[in-house]
Amino acid sequence: MESLVSYPAFESIAKRYPQAASSLFATYNDLLHAQRWEDLEVLDLPPCNRGALKGRKPNTDSTLFVVPCSMSETLSTSWLIDALRTLDEPDGIYLAISTEDSSIVYYRISRGFAKPPL
Amino acid sequence: MDSSSSTPDKIRLSVSNHQAHVWNVPDIARLRSEHRICGLLGGTLPHLAQQNVFLGVPLILMPEEVVLLVQNEVAVLVDDANAHDTPGPEEKQLWEDQRATMIQKQLVQKAKAKEDEGISPNNKSTSEAAIRKRQERELKKAAAAAAQKAKQESGDADLSVFNTEATSSGDPAVESGRETPSSKGPSQPYAITIPTSSNSVSWYHSDAHAFSTLDAARESGIWLYPSNEEERARCGVFRALWEKDYYLGNGIKFGGEYLVYPGDPLRYHSHFVATVHISPENPLRPMEIVAHGRLGTATKKAHLICTWDDKTSSVDILSIEWSGFG
Numbered sequence: 001m002e003s004l005v006s007y008p009a010f011e012s013i014a015k016r017y018p019q020a021a022s023s024l025f026a027t028y029n030d031l032l033h034a035q036r037w038e039d040l041e042v043l044d045l046p047p048c049n050r051g052a053l054k055g056r057k058p059n060t061d062s063t064l065f066v067v068p069c070s071m072s073e074t075l076s077t078s079w080l081i082d083a084l085r086t087l088d089e090p091d092g093i094y095l096a097i098s099t100e101d102s103s104i105v106y107y108r109i110s111r112g113f114a115k116p117p118l
Numbered sequence: 119m120d121s122s123s124s125t126p127d128k129i130r131l132s133v134s135n136h137q138a139h140v141w142n143v144p145d146i147a148r149l150r151s152e153h154r155i156c157g158l159l160g161g162t163l164p165h166l167a168q169q170n171v172f173l174g175v176p177l178i179l180m181p182e183e184v185v186l187l188v189q190n191e192v193a194v195l196v197d198d199a200n201a202h203d204t205p206g207p208e209e210k211q212l213w214e215d216q217r218a219t220m221i222q223k224q225l226v227q228k229a230k231a232k233e234d235e236g237i238s239p240n241n242k243s244t245s246e247a248a249i250r251k252r253q254e255r256e257l258k259k260a261a262a263a264a265a266q267k268a269k270q271e272s273g274d275a276d277l278s279v280f281n282t283e284a285t286s287s288g289d290p291a292v293e294s295g296r297e298t299p300s301s302k303g304p305s306q307p308y309a310i311t312i313p314t315s316s317n318s319v320s321w322y323h324s325d326a327h328a329f330s331t332l333d334a335a336r337e338s339g340i341w342l343y344p345s346n347e348e349e350r351a352r353c354g355v356f357r358a359l360w361e362k363d364y365y366l367g368n369g370i371k372f373g374g375e376y377l378v379y380p381g382d383p384l385r386y387h388s389h390f391v392a393t394v395h396i397s398p399e400n401p402l403r404p405m406e407i408v409a410h411g412r413l414g415t416a417t418k419k420a421h422l423i424c425t426w427d428d429k430t431s432s433v434d435i436l437s438i439e440w441s442g443f444g
Contacts, residue, residue, distance in 0.1 A: 114437035
């Protein structure tokens, strides 16, 4: 991890929350290089003991928030609500679930009733 | 006269073995149209019993639906088994008399219908041509029998048993006379109607065995739901969703507890699938989020994780959708 070019960006957060480091690492790199997000920043999410990410999808204006986690973790509804609250109640957050083979799946979590897709 | 006299009667939910049934069809309609409670029909049609496309009464309610209706003071729980008292001799006699009257009415109606169609009570046509044909047939038979008799008198006498037809006069009036329906046992079939609801039975007293609160029903042992934290959570979530004007149905076909419809399920597809979490600290695995999120999105619905907080008696709703990328 340390030898990667992008490591300095999330180094301090990764050191503070070592258990969440690998999923943060995987998600950061995926968003930066594969999804090509812009203005990617690392945020501190103390109630969830990890760092979160914010940025923009390519060619869009709205800022989106991503909370990484690993498939093997156990979460809870209050964990998700804490994340939403700490990030200042955005419309929704993207939970980035990383697996041992480095696959990442993103699911949007929002409060209340989501508008059904067209 | 106070205003409560114009309010409709509370709907009776017949409880049998901890399950609530509605047997009265107008009540079923009221539950759906006035209270957004659909339930599931559990019976079939008497004339088309061997199919399950068209269902009939009783309507079976989910326990969460029952709890909501009783708490809203829309329905009462009836201890159905005990509401059927043992009939006394007078009640029995009255019931027998009523049944006998029904049977008699049917027989009279049938006889009248046959008369109108030109058929005598013993199913023989009374038209002139038919009578003439019958007479000719009888004469032919009599002649043949007489010829046989003459032959046999020179042979075996025991066969005379088969010649009794020769003695019939062939007169239709006499024939029908021989078969007048006796007052003891009618020769025509009749139908016995078994009423669906016990309301017409004089020894059924639902009011004396009705419970208008859940606590009263729980004390008597006929209705115990909700009895633990999980059941309380389900009732809480159900009510929270119902109070937002949704119609709710069973969610098994889409991998959830409830389906949430924006209007009557006969008109709309559901927009959401809801799962109940019994507390905010309840473990939630990321795999569940993947499974619910993907299934919801693939079926044009969103998944709702509804968490019940027993301490504050409130419900938190989170939507899960697939992000569309990744």
